[in-house]
Amino acid sequence: MRIDLHTHSSASDGTDTPAELVRAARAAGLDVVALTDHDTTAGWDEALEAAPAGLTVVRGMEMSCTGRGEDGDPVPVHLLAYLFDPENEAFALERARLREERSTRIGRMAELLAVDYPSIDPEDILAGTGPSAGRPHLARALVDAGAVPSVQAAFDGPLSTGSQYYVPKVDTPLDRAVEMIAAAGGVSVLAHARARTRGRLLDLAQIRELVSLEPGGTGGLGGIEVDHADHNAEDARILRELAGELDLIVTGSSDYHGGNKELKLGQHTTHVDDYERLVSQASGLSV
Numbered sequence: 001m002r003i004d005l006h007t008h009s010s011a012s013d014g015t016d017t018p019a020e021l022v023r024a025a026r027a028a029g030l031d032v033v034a035l036t037d038h039d040t041t042a043g044w045d046e047a048l049e050a051a052p053a054g055l056t057v058v059r060g061m062e063m064s065c066t067g068r069g070e071d072g073d074p075v076p077v078h079l080l081a082y083l084f085d086p087e088n089e090a091f092a093l094e095r096a097r098l099r100e101e102r103s104t105r106i107g108r109m110a111e112l113l114a115v116d117y118p119s120i121d122p123e124d125i126l127a128g129t130g131p132s133a134g135r136p137h138l139a140r141a142l143v144d145a146g147a148v149p150s151v152q153a154a155f156d157g158p159l160s161t162g163s164q165y166y167v168p169k170v171d172t173p174l175d176r177a178v179e180m181i182a183a184a185g186g187v188s189v190l191a192h193a194r195a196r197t198r199g200r201l202l203d204l205a206q207i208r209e210l211v212s213l214e215p216g217g218t219g220g221l222g223g224i225e226v227d228h229a230d231h232n233a234e235d236a237r238i239l240r241e242l243a244g245e246l247d248l249i250v251t252g253s254s255d256y257h258g259g260n261k262e263l264k265l266g267q268h269t270t271h272v273d274d275y276e277r278l279v280s281q282a283s284g285l286s287v
Helices: 018-027 044-050 089-116 122-127 135-144 151-156 174-183 204-211 233-246 272-281
Strands: 003-007 032-035 056-068 074-082 187-190 223-227 249-252
Touching: 003 018, 003 056, 003 074, 003 249, 003 272, 018 032, 018 044, 044 056, 056 089, 056 174, 056 204, 074 174, 089 122, 089 135, 089 174, 122 135, 135 151, 174 187, 174 204, 187 249, 187 272, 204 233, 223 233, 233 249, 249 272
Parallel strands: 003 032, 032 056, 187 223, 223 249
Antiparallel strands: 056 074, 074 187
16 A cells, blocks of 8 residues: 655645645555645545545644754644544634634735735735645745745745744644644644754654653654655654654655645655554544
8 A cells, every 4th residue: 555644735835626636646556645734624525525436535634833942942843633523622723723823924924025026915815825824825926926936945035934024923832732633533643853954853852752641642642754855864764763662653755735845646655554553543533
Protein backbone atom coordinates (compact mmCIF):
# COMPACT_ATOMS: atom_id res chain seq x y z
CA MET A 1 0.00 0.00 0.00
CA ARG A 2 1.12 3.56 -0.75
CA ILE A 3 -0.05 5.93 1.98
CA ASP A 4 0.35 9.73 2.04
CA LEU A 5 -0.95 11.30 5.27
CA HIS A 6 -0.41 15.04 4.71
CA THR A 7 -1.95 17.00 1.81
CA HIS A 8 -3.66 20.34 1.26
CA SER A 9 -6.50 21.44 -1.01
CA SER A 10 -8.05 24.77 -1.96
CA ALA A 11 -10.01 24.60 1.30
CA SER A 12 -6.81 26.05 2.76
CA ASP A 13 -3.61 26.86 0.87
CA GLY A 14 -3.47 24.22 -1.86
CA THR A 15 -4.42 24.84 -5.48
CA ASP A 16 -6.35 21.60 -6.17
CA THR A 17 -9.96 21.37 -5.08
CA PRO A 18 -10.60 18.46 -2.70
CA ALA A 19 -12.12 16.51 -5.60
CA GLU A 20 -9.14 17.21 -7.85
CA LEU A 21 -6.75 16.24 -5.07
CA VAL A 22 -8.25 12.80 -4.46
CA ARG A 23 -8.36 12.05 -8.18
CA ALA A 24 -4.71 13.12 -8.48
CA ALA A 25 -3.84 10.94 -5.48
CA ARG A 26 -5.26 7.86 -7.14
CA ALA A 27 -3.59 8.73 -10.44
CA ALA A 28 -0.29 8.98 -8.53
CA GLY A 29 -0.75 5.39 -7.36
CA LEU A 30 -1.82 6.11 -3.79
CA ASP A 31 -4.07 3.71 -1.90
CA VAL A 32 -4.62 6.05 1.08
CA VAL A 33 -4.50 9.85 1.24
CA ALA A 34 -5.21 12.15 4.19
CA LEU A 35 -6.70 15.58 3.56
CA THR A 36 -5.14 17.84 6.20
CA ASP A 37 -6.03 21.43 5.39
CA HIS A 38 -5.01 24.16 7.81
CA ASP A 39 -7.42 24.63 10.73
CA THR A 40 -10.46 23.49 8.72
CA THR A 41 -12.47 20.41 7.84
CA ALA A 42 -14.28 22.18 4.99
CA GLY A 43 -12.90 19.91 2.26
CA TRP A 44 -13.80 16.58 3.86
CA ASP A 45 -17.23 15.99 2.30
CA GLU A 46 -16.13 16.88 -1.23
CA ALA A 47 -13.05 14.65 -0.97
CA LEU A 48 -15.06 11.67 0.30
CA GLU A 49 -17.72 12.10 -2.36
CA ALA A 50 -15.19 12.35 -5.18
CA ALA A 51 -12.80 9.62 -4.01
CA PRO A 52 -12.12 7.15 -6.86
CA ALA A 53 -12.54 3.43 -6.36
CA GLY A 54 -9.57 1.94 -4.56
CA LEU A 55 -8.63 5.11 -2.67
CA THR A 56 -9.23 5.52 1.06
CA VAL A 57 -9.56 9.13 2.27
CA VAL A 58 -8.48 9.82 5.84
CA ARG A 59 -10.12 12.89 7.37
CA GLY A 60 -7.56 15.11 9.03
CA MET A 61 -6.41 18.66 9.63
CA GLU A 62 -3.18 20.57 10.24
CA MET A 63 -3.47 22.76 13.33
CA SER A 64 -1.56 25.99 13.97
CA CYS A 65 0.18 25.76 17.34
CA THR A 66 2.84 27.37 19.50
CA GLY A 67 5.49 25.19 21.14
CA ARG A 68 8.71 25.68 23.08
CA GLY A 69 11.76 26.23 20.95
CA GLU A 70 15.21 24.81 21.59
CA ASP A 71 16.16 28.25 22.89
CA GLY A 72 13.23 28.28 25.32
CA ASP A 73 11.24 30.90 23.42
CA PRO A 74 7.88 30.23 21.69
CA VAL A 75 8.08 28.70 18.23
CA PRO A 76 5.38 28.03 15.60
CA VAL A 77 4.52 24.33 15.29
CA HIS A 78 2.11 22.44 13.07
CA LEU A 79 0.18 19.51 14.51
CA LEU A 80 -1.64 16.99 12.34
CA ALA A 81 -4.97 15.76 13.72
CA TYR A 82 -6.56 12.62 12.33
CA LEU A 83 -10.02 11.06 12.60
CA PHE A 84 -11.35 13.35 15.33
CA ASP A 85 -15.03 14.06 15.92
CA PRO A 86 -15.70 17.39 14.17
CA GLU A 87 -18.73 17.97 16.39
CA ASN A 88 -16.68 18.07 19.59
CA GLU A 89 -17.68 21.52 20.85
CA ALA A 90 -14.44 22.71 22.43
CA PHE A 91 -12.35 21.65 19.46
CA ALA A 92 -14.81 23.13 16.95
CA LEU A 93 -14.71 26.48 18.75
CA GLU A 94 -10.91 26.49 18.75
CA ARG A 95 -10.79 25.74 15.02
CA ALA A 96 -13.18 28.63 14.40
CA ARG A 97 -10.97 30.94 16.49
CA LEU A 98 -7.89 29.91 14.50
CA ARG A 99 -9.63 30.58 11.20
CA GLU A 100 -10.68 34.02 12.42
CA GLU A 101 -7.07 34.69 13.43
CA ARG A 102 -6.00 33.69 9.91
CA SER A 103 -8.49 35.98 8.18
CA THR A 104 -7.68 38.96 10.39
CA ARG A 105 -3.96 38.50 9.93
CA ILE A 106 -4.08 38.01 6.13
CA GLY A 107 -6.36 41.02 5.77
CA ARG A 108 -3.94 43.20 7.72
CA MET A 109 -0.92 41.90 5.77
CA ALA A 110 -2.74 42.57 2.51
CA GLU A 111 -3.43 46.14 3.64
CA LEU A 112 0.25 46.68 4.44
CA LEU A 113 1.33 45.16 1.11
CA ALA A 114 -1.15 47.33 -0.81
CA VAL A 115 0.71 50.48 0.30
CA ASP A 116 3.79 49.46 -1.70
CA TYR A 117 2.10 47.10 -4.19
CA PRO A 118 -0.99 49.02 -5.38
CA SER A 119 -2.26 46.11 -7.49
CA ILE A 120 -2.87 44.11 -4.29
CA ASP A 121 -6.56 44.30 -3.36
CA PRO A 122 -7.15 43.11 0.23
CA GLU A 123 -10.90 42.55 -0.35
CA ASP A 124 -10.28 40.43 -3.46
CA ILE A 125 -7.68 38.35 -1.64
CA LEU A 126 -9.94 37.63 1.32
CA ALA A 127 -12.83 36.83 -1.00
CA GLY A 128 -10.71 34.21 -2.76
CA THR A 129 -9.11 32.45 0.19
CA GLY A 130 -11.84 29.93 0.93
CA PRO A 131 -12.45 28.76 4.51
CA SER A 132 -8.85 29.08 5.74
CA ALA A 133 -6.72 32.07 4.73
CA GLY A 134 -2.95 31.78 4.62
CA ARG A 135 0.19 33.45 3.37
CA PRO A 136 0.19 31.39 0.14
CA HIS A 137 -2.88 33.35 -0.93
CA LEU A 138 -0.87 36.55 -0.59
CA ALA A 139 2.06 34.91 -2.35
CA ARG A 140 -0.12 34.02 -5.34
CA ALA A 141 -1.43 37.58 -5.48
CA LEU A 142 2.13 38.93 -5.50
CA VAL A 143 3.10 36.53 -8.30
CA ASP A 144 0.02 37.45 -10.34
CA ALA A 145 0.85 41.15 -9.85
CA GLY A 146 4.38 40.58 -11.17
CA ALA A 147 5.87 41.74 -7.87
CA VAL A 148 7.80 38.49 -7.34
CA PRO A 149 8.74 35.68 -9.74
CA SER A 150 7.46 32.78 -7.61
CA VAL A 151 5.60 31.77 -4.46
CA GLN A 152 8.90 30.86 -2.84
CA ALA A 153 10.33 34.29 -3.67
CA ALA A 154 7.32 35.85 -1.93
CA PHE A 155 7.99 33.79 1.20
CA ASP A 156 11.68 34.62 1.07
CA GLY A 157 10.95 38.35 0.68
CA PRO A 158 7.82 40.34 1.49
CA LEU A 159 6.07 37.49 3.34
CA SER A 160 9.03 36.41 5.46
CA THR A 161 8.74 36.61 9.24
CA GLY A 162 11.23 39.48 9.35
CA SER A 163 9.40 41.55 6.75
CA GLN A 164 7.73 44.87 7.48
CA TYR A 165 4.53 43.35 6.09
CA TYR A 166 4.49 40.33 8.40
CA VAL A 167 1.75 40.12 11.03
CA PRO A 168 1.79 37.34 13.67
CA LYS A 169 -1.26 35.38 14.80
CA VAL A 170 -2.25 33.81 18.10
CA ASP A 171 -2.01 30.02 17.72
CA THR A 172 -3.03 27.22 20.10
CA PRO A 173 -0.52 26.13 22.77
CA LEU A 174 0.86 22.79 21.61
CA ASP A 175 0.06 20.85 24.79
CA ARG A 176 -3.52 22.15 24.77
CA ALA A 177 -3.92 21.18 21.11
CA VAL A 178 -2.77 17.60 21.78
CA GLU A 179 -5.24 17.32 24.65
CA MET A 180 -8.10 18.74 22.58
CA ILE A 181 -7.49 16.32 19.72
CA ALA A 182 -7.42 13.39 22.14
CA ALA A 183 -10.63 14.59 23.80
CA ALA A 184 -12.28 14.65 20.36
CA GLY A 185 -11.24 11.03 19.77
CA GLY A 186 -8.48 11.92 17.31
CA VAL A 187 -4.81 11.06 16.95
CA SER A 188 -2.19 13.84 16.91
CA VAL A 189 1.05 13.69 14.92
CA LEU A 190 3.72 16.39 14.95
CA ALA A 191 4.27 17.74 11.44
CA HIS A 192 7.80 18.34 10.07
CA ALA A 193 9.16 18.95 13.59
CA ARG A 194 12.79 19.33 12.41
CA ALA A 195 12.16 21.50 9.34
CA ARG A 196 15.12 23.75 10.04
CA THR A 197 14.79 25.62 6.74
CA ARG A 198 11.56 27.07 8.16
CA GLY A 199 13.31 28.59 11.16
CA ARG A 200 13.86 27.69 14.80
CA LEU A 201 13.15 24.16 15.99
CA LEU A 202 10.87 22.64 18.60
CA ASP A 203 12.58 21.45 21.78
CA LEU A 204 12.81 17.66 21.68
CA ALA A 205 12.17 17.64 25.43
CA GLN A 206 8.69 19.03 24.80
CA ILE A 207 7.92 16.09 22.51
CA ARG A 208 8.69 13.78 25.43
CA GLU A 209 6.40 15.85 27.64
CA LEU A 210 3.55 15.66 25.11
CA VAL A 211 3.56 11.86 25.19
CA SER A 212 2.85 11.77 28.91
CA LEU A 213 0.13 14.41 29.14
CA GLU A 214 -2.09 11.67 30.55
CA PRO A 215 -0.92 8.61 32.54
CA GLY A 216 0.06 5.89 30.10
CA GLY A 217 0.21 8.35 27.23
CA THR A 218 -3.35 7.53 26.10
CA GLY A 219 -4.32 11.19 25.87
CA GLY A 220 -0.97 12.43 24.64
CA LEU A 221 0.87 12.77 21.35
CA GLY A 222 0.27 9.90 18.95
CA GLY A 223 3.07 10.19 16.44
CA ILE A 224 5.80 12.09 14.60
CA GLU A 225 6.04 12.89 10.90
CA VAL A 226 9.56 11.69 10.14
CA ASP A 227 9.85 11.35 6.36
CA HIS A 228 9.23 14.81 4.93
CA ALA A 229 10.84 16.92 2.20
CA ASP A 230 11.97 19.52 4.76
CA HIS A 231 13.90 17.00 6.89
CA ASN A 232 17.51 16.21 6.12
CA ALA A 233 18.79 12.69 6.74
CA GLU A 234 20.21 13.49 10.18
CA ASP A 235 17.05 15.16 11.46
CA ALA A 236 14.92 12.31 10.13
CA ARG A 237 17.19 9.89 12.00
CA ILE A 238 16.83 11.89 15.23
CA LEU A 239 13.04 11.87 14.95
CA ARG A 240 12.87 8.19 14.02
CA GLU A 241 14.96 7.24 17.04
CA LEU A 242 12.85 9.47 19.30
CA ALA A 243 9.66 7.90 17.98
CA GLY A 244 11.10 4.47 18.73
CA GLU A 245 12.11 5.52 22.23
CA LEU A 246 8.63 6.89 22.94
CA ASP A 247 6.71 4.17 21.07
CA LEU A 248 5.11 6.71 18.73
CA ILE A 249 3.61 6.23 15.29
CA VAL A 250 6.02 7.19 12.46
CA THR A 251 4.53 8.82 9.39
CA GLY A 252 5.85 9.95 6.04
CA SER A 253 4.05 12.23 3.63
CA SER A 254 4.29 14.72 0.81
CA ASP A 255 2.76 17.87 2.35
CA TYR A 256 1.34 18.36 -1.14
CA HIS A 257 -0.01 21.85 -1.97
CA GLY A 258 -0.68 21.54 -5.70
CA GLY A 259 0.95 24.37 -7.63
CA ASN A 260 1.92 26.30 -4.50
CA LYS A 261 4.87 24.02 -3.70
CA GLU A 262 7.12 21.77 -5.76
CA LEU A 263 6.06 18.61 -3.94
CA LYS A 264 4.60 15.46 -5.49
CA LEU A 265 1.87 13.27 -4.05
CA GLY A 266 3.46 10.18 -2.54
CA GLN A 267 6.88 11.85 -2.41
CA HIS A 268 7.16 10.30 1.06
CA THR A 269 4.85 7.63 2.41
CA THR A 270 3.78 5.93 5.64
CA HIS A 271 4.31 2.23 6.37
CA VAL A 272 1.06 0.26 6.48
CA ASP A 273 1.74 -0.91 10.05
CA ASP A 274 1.94 2.69 11.29
CA TYR A 275 -1.17 3.62 9.33
CA GLU A 276 -3.15 0.74 10.81
CA ARG A 277 -1.95 1.68 14.27
CA LEU A 278 -3.12 5.27 13.75
CA VAL A 279 -6.56 4.13 12.60
CA SER A 280 -6.90 1.73 15.52
CA GLN A 281 -6.11 4.46 18.05
CA ALA A 282 -8.80 6.85 16.76
CA SER A 283 -12.22 6.80 18.39
CA GLY A 284 -13.71 9.94 16.87
CA LEU A 285 -14.14 8.74 13.27
CA SER A 286 -13.35 5.65 11.23
CA VAL A 287 -12.02 5.37 7.68
